[in-house]
Amino acid sequence: MSSLDTTNELQQLLEAVANQKVSVTEATKQLAHAQTIDDLGFAKVDLSRQKRNGYPEVIYGAGKTADQIIGIIGSLKRHAENILCTRVSPEKYAAIQEAEPTAMYCEMAQCVVLMVDPLPTTDHYIAVVTAGTSDMAVAEEAAVTAEVYGNQVKRIYDVGVAGIHRLFEHLDEIRQAQVVIVVAGMEGALASVVGGLIEKPLIAVPTSIGYGTNFGGLTALMTMLNSCASGITVVNVDNGFGAGYSASMINHLSDTEDDK
Template sequence: MDEATLIRLLEAVGNGSLDPRQGADAVRNLAGTAHSGQVDLGHSILDTDRERRCGHPEIVFGAGKTPEEIVDVMRALHAEHGRALATRIEPAAEAALRAAFGDDVKIDDRARTASVGDPVEATGFVAVISAGTSDGRVAREATITARFLGARVEEFADVGVAGIHRVLHAAPRFREANAIVVAAGMEGALPSVVGGLVDRPVIAVPTSVGYGASFGGLSALLGMLNSCASGVTVVNIDNGFGAGFAAAQINRRIVHAQAAARSTS
């Protein structure tokens, strides 16, 4: 950004012709053009500008990457943003990350995630609900993702429709959430039930849990896509990361709107 452009922006904010928040956005947008926004590691090109554009840094999808590649990417992201998260890591990558980061890396074996760096302040409220204990690995990935992105998360485990009283018992609490993630396998009924109990966005995650005719989660996916409950959206099979990310984005916008409303009242 050249000096003349910056001066014009500051003058516009100073004389009231430009809202301060719009001015800040303009500065960020102009600043983004001043550098490449990427780091070339040879095997990977990191998008270091993503946090400015999208509000959150790039997150590493570990599947298909070598342990060495994952370590390299995590180091670079940690250096750039002070924190980094990887999903779908294998045991070999877990060992490599422990060797590289020591006690600074946090591994969740069930969710198959690894994170380094200081967590951001947790705000708002995201609920993560799982129908059965077998769905817990996907729900856990959603929880870790949303927490990494700054959401305060509460988990509601094993509250599936086979014992409908369980979800009804938890409902008064998860009704308070800004966004709700629901992970379920088998026939995938739970998101529809939750969607009929709340006035919040419900993000449904079909899991691959079930017997033969569940077709690896396809039955749950189709059931959720055909939900008669309004406000239910669906991510891909076993995609806890995508659900947690979407919930965190919704939560973030609500938190920002609430803060803006308080500042003007």
């Protein structure tokens, strides 16, 4: 059952309006900032997040059962434009699809997407660039996240420093992007190289791809954090979702500025 802070607080506010102790304008302001949740027992779904942050709550599928995910989707779809669930196995998706036939599965990204009310696509695009083919799963999580939130995305994969001429073939396309996401494992050098060649914000995503001294992505993470190229922001290891979310926020700011 949904609650607005608490039922008593909502009742008190309505009584204050009825008794003319609080104006309709003031009550509207209070309601606009109220925090609404849907308590499912196993989860307290944040229904106010889109109003508060501009994006609805995202479901992290790892560690949740298919039934729990289905319950949260059912709660969110009454309030959210688009629903995104990350880190969902094919087995969980099979169960989810039975309950939500319109739910789409992006297998490489391991994301479930339910488009309740698709958003218009941005004029500017986000470029998602990978060092290698092995980095594509994390890159797809970033790309799908950005697309769910109405962004145009261009994928430029397998252009790492081991064959740097491949990068230069796509450099104009990368430079024309409004935001660039660079996904790399091994030593993570691609983010520094791209960062030194563009004038747009760059979000670097280290991946856990690599041999022993990659240390599960720690080596790539440290390389990106210590990059001498300016304008690089680094997210956590394998966090394609975080990169796609941040890039979406930046890209939408750009479109907003163009509309003024």
